[in-house]
Amino acid sequence: MSEIQDDILNEVTSGEYKYGFVSDIDTETIPKGLNEDVVRLISLKKNEPEFMLEFRLKAFRFWQTMKMPKWPHLKIPEINYQDIIFYAAPRQQAKYASLDEVDPELRATFDKLGIPLDEQKILSGVAVDVVMDSISVKTTFKETLAELGIIFCSMSEAVKEYPDLVKKYLGTVVPYTDNYFAALNSAVFSDGSFCYIPKGVRCPMELSTYFRINAANTGQFERTLLIADDESYVSYLEGCTAPMRDENQLHAAVVELIAMERAEIKYSTVQNWYPGDKNGKGGIFNFVTKRGICKGNYSKISWTQVETGSAITWKYPSCILRGDHTTGEFYSVAVTNNYQQADTGTKMMHIGKNSKSRIVSKGISAGRSNNSYRGLVKVMKNAENARNFSQCDSLLLGSKCGAHTFPYIEVDNQTAKIEHEATTSKIGEDQIFYCNQRGISTEDAVGLIVNGYVREVINQLPMEFAVEAQKLLQISLEGSVG
Amino acid sequence: MLKITNLRTSINGKEILKGIDLEVKAGEVHAIMGPNGSGKSTLASVLAGRDIYEVTEGTVEYEGEDLLDLTPEVRARKGIFLGFQYPIEIPGVSMASFLRTAVNEHRKFKALAPLSASDFLKIMREKKEMVEIDSNLTNRSVNEGFSGGEKKKNEIFQMALLEPKLAILDETDSGLDIDALRIVANGVNKLKTAENATIVITHYQRLLDYIVPDFVHVLYNGRIVKTGTKELAFELEERGYDWIKKESDLKLNGEDVKI
Numbered sequence: 001m002s003e004i005q006d007d008i009l010n011e012v013t014s015g016e017y018k019y020g021f022v023s024d025i026d027t028e029t030i031p032k033g034l035n036e037d038v039v040r041l042i043s044l045k046k047n048e049p050e051f052m053l054e055f056r057l058k059a060f061r062f063w064q065t066m067k068m069p070k071w072p073h074l075k076i077p078e079i080n081y082q083d084i085i086f087y088a089a090p091r092q093q094a095k096y097a098s099l100d101e102v103d104p105e106l107r108a109t110f111d112k113l114g115i116p117l118d119e120q121k122i123l124s125g126v127a128v129d130v131v132m133d134s135i136s137v138k139t140t141f142k143e144t145l146a147e148l149g150i151i152f153c154s155m156s157e158a159v160k161e162y163p164d165l166v167k168k169y170l171g172t173v174v175p176y177t178d179n180y181f182a183a184l185n186s187a188v189f190s191d192g193s194f195c196y197i198p199k200g201v202r203c204p205m206e207l208s209t210y211f212r213i214n215a216a217n218t219g220q221f222e223r224t225l226l227i228a229d230d231e232s233y234v235s236y237l238e239g240c241t242a243p244m245r246d247e248n249q250l251h252a253a254v255v256e257l258i259a260m261e262r263a264e265i266k267y268s269t270v271q272n273w274y275p276g277d278k279n280g281k282g283g284i285f286n287f288v289t290k291r292g293i294c295k296g297n298y299s300k301i302s303w304t305q306v307e308t309g310s311a312i313t314w315k316y317p318s319c320i321l322r323g324d325h326t327t328g329e330f331y332s333v334a335v336t337n338n339y340q341q342a343d344t345g346t347k348m349m350h351i352g353k354n355s356k357s358r359i360v361s362k363g364i365s366a367g368r369s370n371n372s373y374r375g376l377v378k379v380m381k382n383a384e385n386a387r388n389f390s391q392c393d394s395l396l397l398g399s400k401c402g403a404h405t406f407p408y409i410e411v412d413n414q415t416a417k418i419e420h421e422a423t424t425s426k427i428g429e430d431q432i433f434y435c436n437q438r439g440i441s442t443e444d445a446v447g448l449i450v451n452g453y454v455r456e457v458i459n460q461l462p463m464e465f466a467v468e469a470q471k472l473l474q475i476s477l478e479g480s481v482g
Numbered sequence: 483m484l485k486i487t488n489l490r491t492s493i494n495g496k497e498i499l500k501g502i503d504l505e506v507k508a509g510e511v512h513a514i515m516g517p518n519g520s521g522k523s524t525l526a527s528v529l530a531g532r533d534i535y536e537v538t539e540g541t542v543e544y545e546g547e548d549l550l551d552l553t554p555e556v557r558a559r560k561g562i563f564l565g566f567q568y569p570i571e572i573p574g575v576s577m578a579s580f581l582r583t584a585v586n587e588h589r590k591f592k593a594l595a596p597l598s599a600s601d602f603l604k605i606m607r608e609k610k611e612m613v614e615i616d617s618n619l620t621n622r623s624v625n626e627g628f629s630g631g632e633k634k635k636n637e638i639f640q641m642a643l644l645e646p647k648l649a650i651l652d653e654t655d656s657g658l659d660i661d662a663l664r665i666v667a668n669g670v671n672k673l674k675t676a677e678n679a680t681i682v683i684t685h686y687q688r689l690l691d692y693i694v695p696d697f698v699h700v701l702y703n704g705r706i707v708k709t710g711t712k713e714l715a716f717e718l719e720e721r722g723y724d725w726i727k728k729e730s731d732l733k734l735n736g737e738d739v740k741i
């Protein structure tokens with residue numbers, strides 16, 4: 001029976017990557033490899049102030065003393081850092097007077113990605129900052145946002161225009177000493193997004209960034225810094241794609257969120273990096289450090305992620321619940337297919353009194369993939385009445401894939417209340433047949449079952465992205481279940 | 483409508499159906515009875531297209547077409563409905579989205595536009611009344627946590643929504659209380675027309691008081707060993723299967739006897 005099921009699975013899961021086109025854009029790159037001169041060159045190319053160069057150099061020197069970490073459930077091939085290009089930028093004028101000046105090839109790329117830089121997005125109320133390879137191509141809506149005092153721009157711009165804010169907050173949530181990839185990112189980050197929401201302001205639209213790795217042999221190291229001042233609110237979405245390439249590409253981002261008193265940050269990710277082909281060749285290595293701090297009392301940070309791409313994913317969006325009455329949330333759907341590997345989860349650090357956290361993780365494995373949830377809930381000594389609820393579910397499609405759950409709980413305060421639930425289920429052949437018998441094709445049946453399974457997480461996404469995420473799930477499991 | 487000729491199927495090399503012949507015409511109701519393990523559910527599954535069974539010999543013609551050539555979903559869209567002996571639970575999938583998808587697939591196949599959410603809800607309400615099903619059930623996940631009887635009622639509810647040409651009801655009566663049995667039978671009778679046909683698999687003559695069959699077949703050891711009218715059902719109720727088993731075992735040995 002399992003053999004038959006696997007056959008059907010193979011059929012359904014062999015859906016191919018639909019974002020794998022390469023844009024033929026004139027790109028400016030620097031030579032391959034990494035050393036102190038390269039770090040200086042990046043900083044120079046970007047016209048950075050002195051403090052940024054120092055930040056980079058400190059991080060680089062620290063990185064040189066570190067070793068790549070090893071994880072039990074990921075098989076990571078050796079990465080040769082001398083073979084990676086650390087800076088690639090579409091060669092154009094820095095600013096456009098109008099959209100007509102944007103490279104038509106680049107605009108066509110965005111159209112293919114479904115991210116028009118024009119009126120369509122204005123209608124749907126999304127402000128988009130697009131990071132292609134290393135530099136931010138264009139930020140729309142800046143004016144509308146500026147009227148409210150909201151700053152939403154590329155990181156390079158922020159470094160120059162708002163050096164005080166950058167200096168004050170950059171590296172405070174994820175210091176460069178945090179881990180190997182955070183150190184690497186701090187040394188060579190090329191661009192990313194910066195966002196500041198002033199006191200009492202509710203950002204009226206979804207802020208959105210699209211990342212795309214286009215040039216060959218490049219790494220993408222973007223850096224996002226988001227600060228929500230007292231009593232402000234912002235919902236932020238990032239989406240990621242990459243063309244199909246035989247070689248592996250490295251993506252090592254750092255995201256830092258800071259929520260002040262009574263502020264709320266909702267951070268959603270739809271990640272669809274190229275996962276490699278059916279045989280596991282190529283694909284993005286996605287090693288990302290994402291962390292938010294609920295600094296002020298009554299603040300809230302909510303991470304939602306839908307991860308369907310990358311050959312290897314290693315990421316744990318986390319919350320430091322430092323203020324009292326703070327709330328951290330993590331909603332995740334991670335899909336792995338073919339030879340993909342994912343090790344993802346979250347860390348909730350309860351420091352403040354009455355802090356609450358909620359974890360809902362839904363793993364879906366198909367093909368020969370491996371999907372692990374790794375989560376830490378830590379309650380510190382002074383965190384009176386901390387509460388955590390965790391739900392970790394795994395769904396297996398077929399019998400050659402794996403799902404693993406590693407919940408770690410450390411409690412130093414007796415008043416804490418921690419609940420953990422976990423389930424593993426399998427889409428059964430009998431469920432599929434039941435659907436077939438009602439006229440529903442196998443593919444649609446899988447879609448129905450998967451959508452039902454992930455509903456709780458998808459519901460957390462802004463409406464239009466929820467639809468997109470559902471389509472993505474369908475695509476990444478296409479041909480995959482029996 | 484349906485013509486089964488010398489159908490033989492096996493699973494994991496074990497032969498279950500050993501040469502079935504059966505013809506069902508539009509407007510007819512056929513009852514299939516028989517001891518446990520005789521192959522009734524297997525026959526129903528093979529007709530619905532369950533591919534764990536291997537068809538080793540024989541043909542099945544449905545509306546002039548080779549049925550065995552069609553995928554299960556196409557068979558369903560062409561009007562074959564199987565009421566499962568053990569309905570399957572699908573956690574996380576609401577009855578409403580499941581049924582709306584199913585109904586719209588049927589409509590697409592007939593080149594009809596999909597139903598809007600409100601039209602669908604209206605039709606669902608009508609059918610719910612018809613089978614007197616608790617309206618809360620449709621807000622829940624497919625069959626999840628349904629009681630045995632609720633699952634069976636739910637099968638008839640789905641049948642009412644999908645309006646099949648050929649309904650195969652596998653022990654839909656077992657596990658139903660007396661009122662539910664009447665409701666389910668009424669539902670089946672209301673859906674009966676001159677164009678469609680029903681095969682009811684049952685162990686109890688009682689159901690046949692409500693759904694009156696044109697033919698009663700006895701399936702034993704992978705073969706239809708006896709065919710009669712509803713009187714046969716009464717006789718089985720009274721005498722059990724032993725006499726039929728003996729008769730057919732002897733027949734297999736080449737002796738033509740009547741007991």
Ligand SMILES: Nc1ncnc2c1ncn2[C@@H]1O[C@H](COP(=O)(O)OP(=O)(O)OP(=O)(O)O)[C@@H](O)[C@H]1O
Nearest residue numbers: 493494498516517518519520521522523524525567
């Ligand atoms: N997957 C399977 N593997 C092995 N044997 C099977 C399988 N499915 C059915 N069988 C066998 O086939 C025979 C017929 O089973 P089937 O379910 O068709 O009987 P039935 O007439 O419906 O019985 P009941 O009245 O108990 O529902 C039984 O002996 C059963 O054990």
Ligand SMILES: [Mg+2]
Nearest residue numbers: 522523524567
């Ligand atoms: Mg049976």
